[in-house]
Amino acid sequence: MTASSNHNTTAAIAAPDRPQTATFPRIKFSKRGFSIDHPDPEAGERLMAxxxxxxxSDAMYGILKQLVKASVNGARLDHANLAFMISMMQGIKPRDAIEAMLAAQMICVHVTAMRSAQHLAGADNIQCQDSAARALGKLVRTFPAQIEALNRYRNKGEPAITVQNLSVQDGGKAIVGNVTQHARMIVSQPGAPAALADARTVPMPIVGEHEQVIATHDAPA
Known part of the structure; x- marks a missing residue:
């Protein structure tokens, strides 16, 4: 990665949650490519990684190069767009290479979805409207799936289950507020006789991979 000293454009803003004394690296562009601009080159690479x-640094430069290419708008680099993408990487806070790749994909899908929305808004014929609408629909469906994939990876493959609005019979114990556990959590099935009162519970079948909200029904008087 090389860059000219007399022609450069900076992109990328200061990292959130970092001390004021820590200078976050910036991206410097030239006709020959881009490089990380920091008073201490090694420290700059470390901060970006x-x-x-x-x-x-190999993994860092690989992802950074992909973000640079994805930031291109038309045939030109969009420096503000790249700054946004790097800032979103910092906000997601990947913890390993898998999370880094997922985060980069999520950001690129979001950016492309916004471009599709812009094309849809400016479409002047039915064919362009249909094409932009189809692309936008696929992208906005992909984005939440990527969020779920990242959350499941961070949760070691177990989808979260939220339990709320429990009704308790006489002698039972209530939990006030929402309780979120992983899929191995045992809850009572709706219709199980006095399940909460006598603590006889059965595993709830997992219907899907999305976060589920389970509510028990009041037992008949």
Whole structure:
């Protein structure tokens, strides 16, 4: 990665949650490519790698190069767009290479979805409207699936289940507020006789991979 000293454009804003004394690296562009601009080159690479959640400069430069290419709008680099993408990487805070790749994909899908929305808004014929609408629909459906994939990876593959609005019979114990556990959590099935009162519970079948909200029904008087 090389860059000219007399022609450069900076992109990427200061990392959130970092001390004021820690200067977050910026991206410097030239006709020959881009490089990390920091008073201490090694420290700059380290800071960028930490923000991306990867262990070495090879992985960091690989993801950064992909983000640079994805930031291109038309045939030109969109420096503000790249700054946004790097900032979102910092906000997601990947913790390893898998999370870094998922985060980069999520950001690119979001950026592309917004471009599709812009194309849809400016479409002047039915064919362009249909094409932009189809692309936008696929992208906005992909984005929450990526969020779920990242959450499941961080939760070691177990979808979260939220239990709320429990009704308790005489002699039972109530939990006030929402309780979120992983899929191995045991809850009572609706219709099980006095399940909460006598603590006879059966595993709830997992219907899907999305977060589920389970509510028990009041037992008949």
């Amino acid at each position: 930490d923000a991306f959640g990867v262990a070495d």
